[in-house]
Amino acid sequence: MSSEVFKHFEDYVSFLESKDPTTVINTLRLVGERERKKKYITYSKNVFIPLCNWCRNFCGYCIFRRENYKLMKEKEVKEMLLKGNRYGCKEALFTFGERVDENPKIREELKKMGYESILEYLYHLEEWCLNNTNLLPHTNCGLLEYEELKMLKEVNASMGIMLENSSERLMNTIAHRNSPGKDPKKRLEMIENAGKLKIPFTTGILVGIGENSEEIVRSLMDIRELSEKYGHIQEVIIQNFRSKRGIPMEDFKEPSPFKILKVILVAKMILPPEVSIQVPPNLNRETGQLFLLAGVDDWGGVSPITEDYVNPEAPWPEIETLREYTEEVGYRLRERLPVYDRYISREWLSDRILNKIYNIKKD
Numbered sequence: 001m002s003s004e005v006f007k008h009f010e011d012y013v014s015f016l017e018s019k020d021p022t023t024v025i026n027t028l029r030l031v032g033e034r035e036r037k038k039k040y041i042t043y044s045k046n047v048f049i050p051l052c053n054w055c056r057n058f059c060g061y062c063i064f065r066r067e068n069y070k071l072m073k074e075k076e077v078k079e080m081l082l083k084g085n086r087y088g089c090k091e092a093l094f095t096f097g098e099r100v101d102e103n104p105k106i107r108e109e110l111k112k113m114g115y116e117s118i119l120e121y122l123y124h125l126e127e128w129c130l131n132n133t134n135l136l137p138h139t140n141c142g143l144l145e146y147e148e149l150k151m152l153k154e155v156n157a158s159m160g161i162m163l164e165n166s167s168e169r170l171m172n173t174i175a176h177r178n179s180p181g182k183d184p185k186k187r188l189e190m191i192e193n194a195g196k197l198k199i200p201f202t203t204g205i206l207v208g209i210g211e212n213s214e215e216i217v218r219s220l221m222d223i224r225e226l227s228e229k230y231g232h233i234q235e236v237i238i239q240n241f242r243s244k245r246g247i248p249m250e251d252f253k254e255p256s257p258f259k260i261l262k263v264i265l266v267a268k269m270i271l272p273p274e275v276s277i278q279v280p281p282n283l284n285r286e287t288g289q290l291f292l293l294a295g296v297d298d299w300g301g302v303s304p305i306t307e308d309y310v311n312p313e314a315p316w317p318e319i320e321t322l323r324e325y326t327e328e329v330g331y332r333l334r335e336r337l338p339v340y341d342r343y344i345s346r347e348w349l350s351d352r353i354l355n356k357i358y359n360i361k362k363d
């Protein structure tokens with residue numbers, strides 16, 4: 001269906017490069033034709049658990065990582081989960097630094113708590129979450145091996161990792177120079193492993209980190225390839241780089257709304273139609289409504305109680321505000337689980353996750 005508009009790599013690239021309003025207006029019309037049929041824009045009510053903010057990488061855009069790190073205590077995590085439960089949240093988002101247990105001090109701390117590794121600790125917390133709350137875990141903690149994904153699938157409704165961009169070139173730039181974990185070969189391999197393991201999966205690209213138009217198109221095509229092969233990509237996040245004081249990339253220009261609009265249109269044309277396109281509403285407060293017209297159909301995780309620890313300067317909108325914002329464009333806001341409906345089956349989910357979902361739906 002998507003190929004009605006463009007077919008070739010070069011077409012997408014020249015579209016991204018285009019300064020001709022007619023081209024963009026025409027594409028918006030063609031893509032928009034399909035958007036008229038959609039009714040709902042979804043979001044997931046969540047609690048963000050930043051389990052540990054040390055990280056083996058140093059991404060040029062990141063403010064989350066601290067050398068003076070904090071590893072969350074079990075009690076603290078449980079209290080946050082219980083609070084989320086009281087607020088009716090359905091997603092426990094475990095997002096944290098990559099391979100934090102490469103740090104000997106953190107390993108030591110974990111040992112004292114009775115755990116051999118951060119993933120053993122994570123598994124325990126996610127299991128507790130399933131046994132004591134109505135929240136479903138979603139883990140996004142950077143690179144994981146096949147066996148690690150397999151273990152976490154037991155206690156996660158879905159998992160994720162941002163591809164960021166599939167360009168090797170960025171590994172020599174300020175964005176990823178000091179981040180071995182952002183090697184696109186490794187990230188694509190992990191996304192492929194998640195496909196083999198039938199894990200409903202979230203990925204995406206970060207726009208505005210020094211990549212060019214070819215690299216954006218290539219990244220989206222790489223995601224499409226894995227999505228077509230395994231069918232596990234539930235959503236693709238188009239994340240706009242937001243500058244923050246003190247990061248190495250402080251002086252980088254944030255991508256313009258026009259640029260993001262074009263990237264969304266290209267994503268819509270490249271990706272299979274069932275794959276949702278997500279933009280976070282806290283990073284797109286002024287522009288989000290217009291992006292709905294270009295094919296965005298999901299706002300991602302929105303939290304009534306925790307901040308976005310990756311973008312702490314950007315508060316979440318109230319759900320009711322988000323509802324008005326969405327309805328003004330003519331769509332309805334609908335809450336979803338961290339796993340999209342089409343994956344709610346034995347083919348995709350572990351028995352304990354599936355049982356939990358049945359029990360949640362009964363409530």
Ligand SMILES: O=c1nc2n(C[C@H](O)[C@H](O)[C@H](O)CO)c3cc(O)ccc3cc-2c(=O)[nH]1
Pocket residue numbers: 044046048091093138139140158159160161162202203235237278280299300301307308309310311337338339
């Ligand atoms: O609050 C945030 N949530 C982020 N999420 C959460 C996401 O919005 C939701 O957890 C998913 O839509 C699943 O419901 C991510 C999840 C991933 O799997 C990969 C990347 C992200 C990035 C962010 C983020 O920067 N901030």
Ligand SMILES: C[C@H]1O[C@@H](n2cnc3c(N)ncnc32)[C@H](O)[C@@H]1O
Pocket residue numbers: 061062063095162164205206239240241242243244310311
């Ligand atoms: C959790 C995800 O958040 C994104 N991320 C990290 N730093 C920034 C920033 N300054 N602006 C926007 N997104 C960011 C990355 O894509 C990461 O994978």
Ligand code: SF4
Pocket residue numbers: 055056057058059062063064065096097098142179181
């Ligand atoms: S973006 Fe993720 S991988 Fe990069 S430094 Fe921050 S926490 Fe680490």
